[in-house]
Amino acid sequence: MYAVGHGRTAPGQRIDSVFHRTPRRRRSPPALSRDRIVTATITLLDREGSSALTMRRVAAELGVHATSLYWYVERREDLVDLAVDEVLAGAAAAPPATDLPWDTAVRETARRFYAALTEHTWAAEFAGSRPLVGPNAVALSRRIIEALGELGGGEERRAVAIRAISNQILGAATSAVAMRVAKEGRADEHGGALATAVSEADTLAVEHTFFDQALDLVLLGIRTSEEA
Numbered sequence: 270m271y272a273v274g275h276g277r278t279a280p281g282q283r284i285d286s287v288f289h290r291t292p293r294r295r296r297s298p299p300a301l302s303r304d305r306i307v308t309a310t311i312t313l314l315d316r317e318g319s320s321a322l323t324m325r326r327v328a329a330e331l332g333v334h335a336t337s338l339y340w341y342v343e344r345r346e347d348l349v350d351l352a353v354d355e356v357l358a359g360a361a362a363a364p365p366a367t368d369l370p371w372d373t374a375v376r377e378t379a380r381r382f383y384a385a386l387t388e389h390t391w392a393a394e395f396a397g398s399r400p401l402v403g404p405n406a407v408a409l410s411r412r413i414i415e416a417l418g419e420l421g422g423g424e425e426r427r428a429v430a431i432r433a434i435s436n437q438i439l440g441a442a443t444s445a446v447a448m449r450v451a452k453e454g455r456a457d458e459h460g461g462a463l464a465t466a467v468s469e470a471d472t473l474a475v476e477h478t479f480f481d482q483a484l485d486l487v488l489l490g491i492r493t494s495e496e497a
Contacts, residue, residue, distance in 0.1 A: 286402050287347035303341050310352045319391040349395050354403025356392050360385040361405035372488045374416040379438050382409050383480055386442040393442035420495050430491045437487050441480045
């Protein structure tokens, strides 16, 4: 199964992911490790952004030849998936209390998911276009799915609720970092251009994600549909 935000695979189908492949065996002690590669990838992405990420650049960050990386990852997308899941580790390590109401558990998990993605601009960019199937992403998604298991109305209603929450997390994160990038890239002209282009109400919608408020509306809708 894909994590929240990407639906489900067909029965018996498994996505090709670095998390699902058996690591290659080496005859001699490894000079690298996956952890070192992930750390170097995040360092490069934080410093230079998503467009800078290549196997060669990560190898240079580690001071090794690019071919050394292929013992651990097969392609650039593997680096992306590993790095995104790593930045979700902190959020995944802090589960909500087991006795919370379903909507409180969902709210806490969704906030942590969103905060982790927006802490690194590139993470939200990649999460909007890549399936989130790493262990930390799956752990966060499973908490939301399990909390929504308390809802009545059958599997379809729960599936719709999961989709609405995942769209809010990923959509809000992507919008937030896109606005951050736009403001940082054109700091001098941003204010004037925005004032010219949109009304005051529109400016509020553009400048602020209102993540908590929007999430509360989604949860209210789910709660109301349950009671109907």
